[in-house]
Amino acid sequence: MTHHDEIDRAGHDAEYHEHGGVGKYLLVFLALCVLTSMSFFTYSSYWPFGKHAAWAFMMAVSCTKAMLVVMFFMHLMWEANWKWILTVPASFMSVFLMWMLVPDVGMRQNNGYARYSRERLAFAADPPKVEKSEVKALELEEAGH
Amino acid sequence: MKFKYHPGLPIPNGKTCVWLFLSTEIMFFAGLIGTYIVLRFGAIAWPRPHDVHLSEPIGAFNTFVLICSSVSVVLALEAAKKSRAGEAKGWILVTFLLGCVFLGVKMYEYQAKFAHGLYPQSPHGLVYDKADIYYGAAVRKRLLALKTEIGANLGPSAGVSGFDAAVSSRSAQYYEEQQRRMTLVDEISRDYLEPAEKATRDDPDSYDGRILFLKLAFAIYPPQYGAEGAEQTAAVNGFEKPPIQLAAYMVEEPEGAGHGEHAEGLNDKNPWLRLPIMIPGGALWTSTYFLLTGFHAIHVIVGLIAFALLMLATLDHTKSGVIENVGLYWHFVDLVWIFLFPLLYLF
Numbered sequence: 054m055t056h057h058d059e060i061d062r063a064g065h066d067a068e069y070h071e072h073g074g075v076g077k078y079l080l081v082f083l084a085l086c087v088l089t090s091m092s093f094f095t096y097s098s099y100w101p102f103g104k105h106a107a108w109a110f111m112m113a114v115s116c117t118k119a120m121l122v123v124m125f126f127m128h129l130m131w132e133a134n135w136k137w138i139l140t141v142p143a144s145f146m147s148v149f150l151m152w153m154l155v156p157d158v159g160m161r162q163n164n165g166y167a168r169y170s171r172e173r174l175a176f177a178a179d180p181p182k183v184e185k186s187e188v189k190a191l192e193l194e195e196a197g198h
Numbered sequence: 199m200k201f202k203y204h205p206g207l208p209i210p211n212g213k214t215c216v217w218l219f220l221s222t223e224i225m226f227f228a229g230l231i232g233t234y235i236v237l238r239f240g241a242i243a244w245p246r247p248h249d250v251h252l253s254e255p256i257g258a259f260n261t262f263v264l265i266c267s268s269v270s271v272v273l274a275l276e277a278a279k280k281s282r283a284g285e286a287k288g289w290i291l292v293t294f295l296l297g298c299v300f301l302g303v304k305m306y307e308y309q310a311k312f313a314h315g316l317y318p319q320s321p322h323g324l325v326y327d328k329a330d331i332y333y334g335a336a337v338r339k340r341l342l343a344l345k346t347e348i349g350a351n352l353g354p355s356a357g358v359s360g361f362d363a364a365v366s367s368r369s370a371q372y373y374e375e376q377q378r379r380m381t382l383v384d385e386i387s388r389d390y391l392e393p394a395e396k397a398t399r400d401d402p403d404s405y406d407g408r409i410l411f412l413k414l415a416f417a418i419y420p421p422q423y424g425a426e427g428a429e430q431t432a433a434v435n436g437f438e439k440p441p442i443q444l445a446a447y448m449v450e451e452p453e454g455a456g457h458g459e460h461a462e463g464l465n466d467k468n469p470w471l472r473l474p475i476m477i478p479g480g481a482l483w484t485s486t487y488f489l490l491t492g493f494h495a496i497h498v499i500v501g502l503i504a505f506a507l508l509m510l511a512t513l514d515h516t517k518s519g520v521i522e523n524v525g526l527y528w529h530f531v532d533l534v535w536i537f538l539f540p541l542l543y544l545f
Contacts, residue, residue, distance in 0.1 A: 075276060082269045086262065089539075093258050096544045111540040118536045126268050126529045128522075135207040143221035147228030154236045 073128070081125045088118050216523045220530050227534050230493065234486045234541065243327075243430035243478030247543065248422040248460055250483055251310045257543035260303050261535060267296035268532045271525040278518040286513035286521065293528070294505040297498055304495055311484075314465070315472060318484045324472065325480040328434045329408075329415035331398055336474040337391055337414065344383050344471070351376045382468065390414040408435060409443055415476035416447040420461040427478075434478040490538055497531045504528075 092114040094100060095107040102110075124130040129140070207214050238244060247254060274289030311317075315324030326333045352373065394410035401407065412435055421427050428440040447461070465471055477483070504524045511517055 073272070073276065075273065078269055078272050078276075082265065085265045089258060089261050089265070092540050092544065093254070096254055108545060111544055115537050115540055119533050122268065122529055122533050122536070126272050126532075127526055133208060135209060138207070139217045139221050143224045146225050150225070150228050151232050151235075154232050157236050157240065 073125075073131070077125065081121050084121055085118055088114050088121075210519055212519060212523050213526075216526050220526065223530060227493075227537075230490055231537060231541065234490060237482055237486055238541075238545070241479050241482055243434045245477050245480050245483045246422040246424060246427050249427070249477050250316055250480065250487070251314055252543055253307070253310075254543050256303060256307060257539050260300055261539045263296050263300045263303070264532045264535050267293045267300070268529055270296065271521075271528050274513070275518060275521045275525055278513045278521050279515055281514040283512050283514045286517075287509060290505055290508050290513065290521070294502060294509065297502045297505065301495065301498055301502070304491065304498075308488075311487075313469070315475060316480070316484050318481075318488050323481075323484065324474045325484060326415075326474050326476050327478055327481055328436075329411040329476045330435075331395075331411075333415065333474060333476055334391060334394055334398075334411055337418070338387075338395075340471075340473050341383055341387050341391065345380070348376050348380045348383065352380070379468075379470070382464075382471075386417075386464065386473075390417055408437070409441055411435075412441070412444055412476075413447075416444065417464055418471075418473045419463045419465055419475035419477070420447055421477075422460045431478050487542060490542065494531070494534055494538060497534070501528050501531055 092111045095110055100107055129136050270289045270292040274286045274293065277285035277289060312322075315322070317323035317325075326336065390410075391414055394407060394414050397404055397410050398407035412431075421431060425440075428445075432438070432440040465473055465475060501524070504527070508517075508521065508524060511520075513521065
């Protein structure tokens with residue numbers, strides 16, 4: 054048996070497994086719609102828990118939605134163990150990328166924007182200079198008069 | 199017992215490639231989104247949605263459109279596996295159309311930003327972060343350009359008494375409108391800009407001068423009502439707390455105004471003015487918004503091209519592998535939007 058036959062057989066086996074199905078997909082679709090309206094609800098004036106809770110809630114909802122899409126629509130739920138080889142390293146890299154940015158966010162947030170902004174304004178770069186041609190025109194004007 | 203050697207993953211090569219590509223895409227968008235989060239939460243000020251003409255319901259609608267398109271792709275795959283070629287093609291067509299709807303809505307949204315001068319960079323961008331003398335200089339420059347333009351429209355004889363509009367090919371109405379514009383430009387200059395410039399010239403960085411520049415900025419482009427925005431605007435412009443003189447512009451929501459609205463400014467009432475606008479954090483907002491949504495839109499366009507090519511073939515079970523691969527990519531595009539929507543519209 055050649056390598057291709059193996060793959061074909063694996064492919065057919067996957068087809069024969071009872072997974073997916075229109076009913077399941079529609080359920081996932083419904084769940085996604087409900088979750089979207091839930092995160093939209095946090096934005097309305099009826100949300101009682103404040104801004105930061107809303108942010109956390111929305112991220113949790115987004116992660117749930119992402120998991121639903123990946124598991125069911127992208128079939129990762131029913132794939133063999135090869136899925137870990139490709140998804141785990143990439144996820145690790147992205148999660149660490151985010152983590153490495155956390156100190157930066159934290160350092161700025163602790164100051165509060167008002168205090169931070171004064172510090173920042175004090176050490177800010179100079180505002181953009183007037184263009185050379187304009188300066189020249191002014192100088193000429195002054196020299197003329 | 200004999201073990202067989204498998205040179206690779208137990209899936210078709212195409213699928214392996216798509217998943218490898220997607221794993222790099224995860225990191226690509228993680229980098230972009232991570233950068234956005236750092237800039238967004240580290241910024242001194244960030245525009246509220248209505249400061250930058252973001253519409254949350256439109257964003258939510260687009261989320262819904264993409265979710266629907268994800269479902270239609272899986273249905274196309276299911277149909278193709280059972281060799282129902284016609285049905286599969288129908289679902290692919292539905293997906294294609296939904297993708298077009300998404301892009302159409304995106305274009306409409308971009309148009310709303312462009313119409314208000316919300317571009318990432320000059321020469322088209324009108325956004326200034328604070329109302330200082332540089333902002334004032336930009337307003338003066340634009341007013342001067344307008345005066346020249348309107349003056350030319352009025353013609354050389356406009357100032358001469360006894361000028362007969364009927365002689366000209368233009369209607370009297372046209373000249374009336376140009377006259378009105380000229381008056382408005384002069385009024386803005388006299389009532390808002392000149393007092394601010396004068397106060398700042400007499401006493402640089404004076405409290406009064408800064409208040410007057412803020413007044414100019416608010417008259418042109420009023421902020422979304424709300425205490426949070428008022429505090430940020432005050433901080434950016436060097437005030438300890440929102441100045442009491444400007445409370446009417448910043449905090450109080452007038453009766454009849456809906457949640458998160460803003461008053462009509464000079465730029466709203468007279469679109470031809472296109473005066474520079476002050477939005478604290480606005481420059482950074484335009485950069486990140488157009489970068490993130492732009493990259494996502496490019497991915498959508500690539501997906502649409504793939505669907506268009508798919509529709510040329512007969513979609514029986516031999517094509518199910520290709521549909522699966524394109525579908526995986528499309529689900530990923532949906533996935534990115536799932537994170538972008540709350541981050542850009544609701545945070």
